[in-house]
Structure formats: C-alpha cells, structure tokens
Amino acid sequence: MEFGMDFLFESLTTNNVDCVFGCDAEAFLPESCISEVRYVQLTHEQSAVHAADGYARATGQPGVVLLSSASGVTNAVTGIATASSDSVPLVIFAGALVDKPLNETVQAVDISGITMPITKHIFKINKQSGLATVVQQAISIAVNGRPGPVLIEVTAEAIPSDNFIPDQMTISENNKTKNLQKSIELAAKYLEAARKPVFFIGGGAVISGATQILTEIAHKTRIPVVSSLLGIGAIDATDPLYLGMLGMHGTYAANKAVHHSDLLICIGVRFSDRATGKISGFSPKSKKIHVDIDPSEINKIIPVDLPIVSDATEFLTSLKDQLNYGRIRGNTEIWVNESTEWKRTVPLFDKSNSLLSPHRVIRMLNEYSNEEAIVVTDVGQHQMWTAHNYKFTKPRTLVTSGGLGTMGYGLPAAIGVAAANITKQVICISGDGSFQMNLRELMTAVKYQLPIKIAIMNNGYLGMVRQWQELFYDGRYSAVKMTSPDFVKLAQAYGAAGYKARSEEEAQQVISEAFRQSGPVVMEFDVVEEENVYPMVPPNHSNDQVILSRQ
Structure with a gap:
C-alpha cells in the first residue's frame, strides 16, 4: 500500500x-x-x-x-x-x-x-x-x-516487518492487584497514625485525572495539600486546605508544612531539586509514601518508606474506602489549624515599589478571565509570579515547561492550546527574554486568528538569572541585560493588536480592551527592572531556610 x-x-x-x-x-x-x-x-x-x-x-x-x-x-x-x-x-x-x-x-x-x-x-x-x-x-x-x-x-529503505512493542506489564495482573491492595492497607494505617500529614501532589495526578477524588479525600480527612509547579490546578487554589506550591519559590506555608510533617503522601511527583531543596533537609521528620506509575522514579532521589507503583486515580479510589476519616480528623485537628494559619498570617510577599507590579498585572489577568481560561507561560520570573498570583481552580488550566525549563515554549504552546480549545480564553504570559525566542509564531496566531492574549512582562533583563546574580553573586551582573524591540509595533507589523502599559491604570485599560477582542493581542507591561521573585530558597539550602523578601 x-x-x-x-x-x-x-x-x-x-x-x-x-x-x-x-x-x-x-x-x-x-x-x-x-x-x-x-x-x-x-x-x-x-x-x-x-x-x-x-x-x-x-x-x-x-x-x-x-x-x-x-x-x-x-x-x-x-x-x-x-x-x-x-x-x-x-x-x-x-x-x-x-x-x-x-x-x-x-x-x-x-x-x-x-x-x-x-x-x-x-x-x-x-x-x-x-x-x-x-x-x-x-x-x-x-x-x-x-x-x-x-x-x-x-x-524508503526495506525494514523488518515487525516493530518491537514494549511490554508494560512486568508482573501478572493478579499479583499486581494483590500487591497494590497490601500497599493501600499499609498507607491507610500510616494516615490513621499520623499527626502532621501532608499531601504532596505533582503533575502525575493531573495526567491521571485524579483531581476530583483527591479533593474529596482531602476534604474528608482535612489533610493539607501542597503541589509541585506541574501539580498546580490539581486542587482549587482557593481551597482553604491548599497551602500552595512547594520548593525553591514555594509559599512559606507549603515549605514549612512539609518540613514539619510526620507523613508525606507524594502522588505523581519526581522530586526535582526545585521542589526538594537540599536533599538531606527535605521533610526530615516524615515517613514518606510515594505513588507513581513509573517505578524508575521511586527511590531515585528521595528514599521513601512505602513505594507504590500505581496510577494516581486507581490508588486514591482504593484508598478512599480504606480510611477511618473520624480517626484521622481527630489526630490532625491541631495540625490543620496550625498549617492553614501560616497561609493566612504569612501570605505571599509583594513589597514591590514599582509603578506597575507584575503581581498586580497577573491578578488583573485573573480578574478579567474566567475559570475555564487556560494560561500558558514561558520560563522565568513571570512563570513563578503566575504560579503564585493566578488562582487556578481546575486541572489542565496551567500549561508550562517544568522539567526542562524551556524558554520560548509559551507562544507556540498557546497556539496548540488555542487550536484545541477555540471557544476558551487562552492567555500566554511571557517575559521579554523568553518571548523573543519564538516570537515569529505571532504570524501563525494571526494567520489562524487564534484568541490568544499575550502578556509580556518587560523588565529589561533575563530576570531569574539576574536575581541569582544579585542575591548570590554580590550583584555582579553578567550577560543578563536585554535589548528588546517595541513589542507593540512588532505585533502590529505581524497584523496583531498591540498595547503598552506603564502604570496600573493603563494596565487595567489594556487588559480590558484585549479581552474584548476576538483575535490575538500583544500586551506589553513595563514593570520595574529589578523586581525579584519571593519567597526564595537559596541553592543548597533546605526549604525551611526561605528568604521572604529583599533584605
């Protein structure tokens, strides 16, 4: 044929x-x-x-x-x-x-x-x-x-007619079911004995479709939840039990809760260095349950007490019927009150002195969008500001490069999202450095008239690298100053609408106008040049050694 x-x-x-x-x-x-x-x-x-x-x-x-x-x-x-x-x-x-x-x-x-x-x-x-x-x-x-x-x-060459198909079943289905059931029974015992449990949720829970059952179990047990960057959206960000993102740029509440936890239930996570901080200082007092569909991820970085090779939804569905919810709530009531109080008393730090705060820009984007909107980011400071300030209430509404940290990912990924979800709002949040890596795809967005609202945080630097140089290299800047085109004129040259804002009032007007238009729109926000992302855990430090603001 x-x-x-x-x-x-x-x-x-x-x-x-x-x-x-x-x-x-x-x-x-x-x-x-x-x-x-x-x-x-x-x-x-x-x-x-x-x-x-x-x-x-x-x-x-x-x-x-x-x-x-x-x-x-x-x-x-x-x-x-x-x-x-x-x-x-x-x-x-x-x-x-x-x-x-x-x-x-x-x-x-x-x-x-x-x-x-x-x-x-x-x-x-x-x-x-x-x-x-x-x-x-x-x-x-x-x-x-x-x-x-x-x-x-x-x-065009002649090749063998058969292609090797990888065998993904290494043990019989019966043995797999028995082993999983034993592990779930043990996990239930761990949970019922714990005094300071925390759910740590990664991208695997989103991929599995486990978000609904996760939320149900969290509410019934009253166990606080933290997430990795790719786990954002697995539980509603406005849920009182959600303490935020864990790790280098994680929230104070999430990092402190995991550090003091006596049981960490990790579901669909890889334990990247950006999540764990210094390995020896990661949740040092806790027993650890690690649920992952890929056995090669278990005990690869963090030693765990109970390894469970399972799909996240399968695990949580079985676990739900094993738990004594009254006993768990009785054991953890003080802990839940304490950990959720950290979220209220030590919120995200935003001490920006800039005329136009990137935190406020992202919050405005959140206000003008609806809960069905899909937000795509590039990689850098704007990615972390988005993770903290945009309230993701549903899974698969944050699309971002996690493991590889690929600058230039945002605009083309947003094109793919828009191609799949023409009726949904699509927001692409980028930086002046990341956006320039694949900006030619503006032509694609215009060609197909995709409803992408592009927000560029223009601070004149490769911001995250500059922040490291400021904080850990005594402010010795090297190769981080950016030169950028006029993004508004660039957008117009491609045939897209373009707007620029230098103040909060202008930003409000620009965002309002952008969401009224059906096609692609570029919004350039001139934010303060040396704005930093906080909280931040210094490299080679434990997550409890967090910097909350510029000293």
Whole structure:
C-alpha cells in the first residue's frame, strides 16, 4: 500500500486525531483535500512540537507532529525533550513523508539515534507498508502508563516487518492487584497514625485525572495539600486546605508544612531539586509514601518508606474506602489549624515599589478571565509570579515547561492550546527574554486568528538569572541585560493588536480592551527592572531556610 497524505490522514482520523502540527505547507495536505483532521502550520519545527505539546496538556489527548526534513528533526529535539521531561503524550512522524531531492532527505541524519534518549518508543516503517497498524500502537504507547513522546520514522529503505512493542506489564495482573491492595492497607494505617500529614501532589495526578477524588479525600480527612509547579490546578487554589506550591519559590506555608510533617503522601511527583531543596533537609521528620506509575522514579532521589507503583486515580479510589476519616480528623485537628494559619498570617510577599507590579498585572489577568481560561507561560520570573498570583481552580488550566525549563515554549504552546480549545480564553504570559525566542509564531496566531492574549512582562533583563546574580553573586551582573524591540509595533507589523502599559491604570485599560477582542493581542507591561521573585530558597539550602523578601 502506498504511503500518501490521504492514507496518513485517514489513519489519524480512524484513531480520533482531529489536529496535527507541522511546518511544511501544501506538501502535508491530503491529496484529496478532504479530511476531518486539521493541519496547523507553524514557522519552525521546535514551535510545531511545542504546539502539539500544548494541545496535549490542555486536552489529555496525544499531540501529533509531522517532520519531513533532516533539519526539521534536529530543530524539533528541544520540543521533544520538553515533552519527555514532563510526561506529555506526542506522536511524531519523521522521515520521508514527502518527496524531496536526495540532499534534503532525512536520511542525512540518524533519526533514531538522535531521538532515542528523549522518546518513549520508536517505530520504523517504510513508504509501502506498516502505517495503519503502527499509528494505533503509537497512540496507545504515548498515552498509557507514564505518557511520553513516540516517534514513527518513515523511510524508503526495506525494514523488518515487525516493530518491537514494549511490554508494560512486568508482573501478572493478579499479583499486581494483590500487591497494590497490601500497599493501600499499609498507607491507610500510616494516615490513621499520623499527626502532621501532608499531601504532596505533582503533575502525575493531573495526567491521571485524579483531581476530583483527591479533593474529596482531602476534604474528608482535612489533610493539607501542597503541589509541585506541574501539580498546580490539581486542587482549587482557593481551597482553604491548599497551602500552595512547594520548593525553591514555594509559599512559606507549603515549605514549612512539609518540613514539619510526620507523613508525606507524594502522588505523581519526581522530586526535582526545585521542589526538594537540599536533599538531606527535605521533610526530615516524615515517613514518606510515594505513588507513581513509573517505578524508575521511586527511590531515585528521595528514599521513601512505602513505594507504590500505581496510577494516581486507581490508588486514591482504593484508598478512599480504606480510611477511618473520624480517626484521622481527630489526630490532625491541631495540625490543620496550625498549617492553614501560616497561609493566612504569612501570605505571599509583594513589597514591590514599582509603578506597575507584575503581581498586580497577573491578578488583573485573573480578574478579567474566567475559570475555564487556560494560561500558558514561558520560563522565568513571570512563570513563578503566575504560579503564585493566578488562582487556578481546575486541572489542565496551567500549561508550562517544568522539567526542562524551556524558554520560548509559551507562544507556540498557546497556539496548540488555542487550536484545541477555540471557544476558551487562552492567555500566554511571557517575559521579554523568553518571548523573543519564538516570537515569529505571532504570524501563525494571526494567520489562524487564534484568541490568544499575550502578556509580556518587560523588565529589561533575563530576570531569574539576574536575581541569582544579585542575591548570590554580590550583584555582579553578567550577560543578563536585554535589548528588546517595541513589542507593540512588532505585533502590529505581524497584523496583531498591540498595547503598552506603564502604570496600573493603563494596565487595567489594556487588559480590558484585549479581552474584548476576538483575535490575538500583544500586551506589553513595563514593570520595574529589578523586581525579584519571593519567597526564595537559596541553592543548597533546605526549604525551611526561605528568604521572604529583599533584605
């Protein structure tokens, strides 16, 4: 059977894929031009993968990418690694998808060798056979277990007809069920004996769809909850039991609660250094339960007392029926009152002397948006300000690069989110440094008239690096001062609306106007140059050694 765009798009339609991303133009359109699958064309392969990544995070469905050249594959590596780090399901077609001169073909690079460390699985097919069965298998592997990128390499060369399918079941289903049940019974005993328990929730709980059952258990037990950056939205940020984000830029309440906890129930977390701080000082008095679908993550960084290899929803659903809620509430009443009081008495510190505070800008964006809005960020100070100041009430409403910390992620990921959720508000919050990395995708947002409201915090610096240099290198600044274009004129040159604000009053007017418009809007906010993110835990310190404000 011949490999053609019609057949490829037909296979995707059969597997309920409704949108794909790439950079080639007419070459990727189905030959008949009749397809239920939308093709979104970006200007760069890295952006195409980030767009598919944003689509996947917002929907929970795999993002699909088409790459047809050697440079396209190498350009896409950053996007694939970003998705791999954060367990985002992607299906990437790479190879001889379209006919090109020999010197432009993807055979010029070793696709499998380049992408093997950052993909969950790689299939190889030739142009004559193998596509129909592989697409379904690739989607299944991408979304099941711990999600991740799967690559399908298309080649003109003869290859073996069978592709190895990874066996994700290492023990029998009966033994797995028995072992999980024993672990859940022990976890219930730990919870009923604890006096200072804390739930620590990561991105795995969001991926699993465990947020509703998590909230139910937290309310019945009255156990406080903290989250990682990617766990934000797993529980309503306005919930009294939610103490905030944990770690280097975590809230005072979250860091103190985890530090003094005697039982830490960790669900779908990787224990990154930004969450744990100094390893030896991480929650030193607690027993630790770690629930993760990927066994390689357990005991990798933080030694735990009760390892549980399980899907988060499966674990919490079974745990719910095992708990003695009255006993737990009786044991922890004093602790709950104490830890939630920290949230009230030591709130986020915002001692900005600037005319236009980035904290206030983000709060205004929150006020003008609705609870269905999806917020996409780049990486830097604005990412942390967003995590603290925007009140995320639902899962999959914060889309951001966590593990890899990819600057330039925001705008293309927002394009993917908008392509998936045309009716929802989409807000992209970026910095002057991050935005310039992929700003050419403004053309894509204009081309498709996507309803993205882009907020650029322009402080004239690579802000997070500058903050480290100020606090830990005696203010010796090096290579952090930014030069930026006039973002308003740039937006207008691309055909988007552009506005600028230098004061809180102007910011209010700009945001109000932006949300009244249907297409893409760029909002540039001139915030104080040397604004810092607080709280902050210095490197190589424990999370209880937090800096609350500029001294």
